Amino acid sequence: MNKWLKENLWRHVVALGMSFFALFPLYLVVISSLNPTGSLQLTSFIPREISWNNYKLLFDSPAIPYLTWVKNSLVIAGAVAVISVFIGASSAFAFSRLRFRGRKTGVQILLLVQMFPAILALSAVYVIMERVYRFAPSLGLGSQTGLLLVYLGGAMGVNIWLLKGFVDSIPIELDEAAKIDGASPMQTYWLIFIPLAAPVLAVVSLLSFIGTLNEYIMARLFLVEMDSRTVAVGLQQFIGGQYSQNWGPFAAGSILLSIPIVVIFLSLQRYIVSGLTAGSVKG
């Protein structure tokens, strides 16, 4: 017993302490989302009364177009996830497998570009899209399509870089065998590479999806109208510093948004973590 204590007690103390720290804000959000008064005030750690009022508000109240926000976010983030990986995969394949002049320079440029945090060029993107607005309002500042294009560009560098890393790890013998059998690069790409890389493509898509969902400032600058906002901007503006008033529905909204992401993340954590240690950092 003494030995067990000496060996394991500190481990449990550390793990329990950090678990408490990790859970505390999450637990707090859950109980305040069920609190009928919607107050942020922590009256007790065990809810005395459970009510789904805050969740109802989210779906019924015309002041909170929550479903519209969620739909906007899903459409934008979904489109970014699919299109950027679709486009990025072909570039990654070319960088990794095809031999051509300027390949090395290309890889070096890509390396530099993917290091550049998109937010640094915020003012430039803003000014450019403001000008685009003048001749194509549906693509410029204020439009979701414009925001989508900016996101796609921003995701491209990192995605190509990540995917290139994965492609490099697929044995080249497979391509060479295909080449000997007379396959063109296009055939190698569609018939060998895509099926092999499918799980990786899914993980990179997922990372882009979460990254886009978490993006705040571009969406804030781009989408001014209430109904075109993403859920991140919508909820942030909705509480708008007035934590006492709108906390309940906000808590409910953030829980509904987080649950699917947490579930997907936990179920795919093995792949995601290996991708992360390969050099990326989740945003």
Add this chain to the structure above:
Amino acid sequence: MTLLYRGKIALVIKIILLAVASAILLMLAQSAFAQKEYAISAFLLISVLAMNYVYLTSRSVPFKFFLPGTIFLFAFVLAPIIFTVVMSTYNYKTGNYISKQEAIERVIALGVEPDEAGTTFDIVVGKTSAGELAILASDVATPQYFISTKTKRIDLVSTDLTLNAYGVATTAPNFTRTSISDLTGNQDYTKIKYLYSDSYFISIEGQDVGAVFRQTLKYEPSTDTFRNLINGTIYRDNGKGNYADSKKQILEPGWRAPTWFSNYAKLITDDHVRGPFIRVFIWTVIFAVLTVLTSFGFGLLLALALNKPLRGRRMYRSILILPYAMPSLMSILIWAGMFDTEFGAINNILNTHIAWFSNANFARSAVILVSLWLGFPYFYLISTGALQAIPTELTEAAAIDGASGRQVFSKITLPLLLQILSPLLIASFAFNFNNFNLIYLLTGGGPRDQLGGEIAGATDILISYTYQIAFGSNVQDLGLASAISVIIFFLVAGISLYGLRKSKVLETFE
């Protein structure tokens, strides 16, 4: 399946897609050209040409794979980077936002003054019999009536006119009134200066009022100067985007003008810019270092604690990575609520009444605490991975040689761990260096002395400070913001390349 990349159907699909894409891009190129956005127009045109060349010929197979990605990267990453660098060499801020041509037009439009008496007329907008835009002006008090166009003025006598109940003329010979519905949506008539006397003109001030003005500033295109017609002052292009007289009085508005390195120079020489910049820079480094150190410390401690079969290990693991799995944006907003002075859970539990975000040190502690919460699971995960990668032979051999557990850790495990993880630690440092969301959504960069005109807040990091300069204050200084962005980029690129080299070194070891 083969049909998708070989055969006639594939060819038809390819041509249709190409045609549609080309048509859309060409249309955009044309409208961009019409709006004088030549760079954008040229880019679109080149994209169309490249697309058709690459996909209709077999000249370059790699480019068939590259082109879409390249176009996106160029349009939304490279072009903004280049544009940021260009903007950083411009005086580009509120008051100097438009082009020089537009600025000259605005200065001319603003360079007028009313006559001394502040004369106004009741007016009716219409056209002369010659079809020229004109106003029918009435001064009920004098009374005085005339028709005025851009170039001439015809005085009238009341007997020729139809007057309404107030004595305002509504019709006149050789004058057709324009109906109100025709006027709405048509702004042309408001821009005309209707002749009043030699140096004075009438400008339309409202639906049916015109006021007498005279031009005070005249532009001389040959010398590129403005001349004050009343006192003769000459205003010259001062090279910084404004017309200024010899006493450095400037005319508003200015234009965005190239000023080379003045924005960078300001960071060094201008006390109002340098002070906050250095303060923010120091806090940025402290914030990023502390975040990495605390997160790594706690993450490693956890990894060590859970590095052996333990009851409940799986459950601990699932709980511990929750902060990492949550969308960070939501967690930050939740934490911001918890630090609320009146209702926040933190004050509630501590039984205090601290205004967390109003005091610099409290706000900074809050920022570090939240970034620890967000960051430690990542380090727990990667430390666990790294611990498992360390061969057990090494630690066992040391233990056999009589090293204590602590010695094994400090002499063998930790150095190896640091070596494996250093690229990731550096990457994390670079990430936190630009962790805009955390700062902006938690404290907004504050507290800052807004009344004192302070832009930099106590918790502002460089990137959020840049945002404040560009978008967050009354004067939007895009030039200065871009200059700081460029500096941040070099810092981050330097750090990242250093990290990358470290990881390369590692690869050669293995």
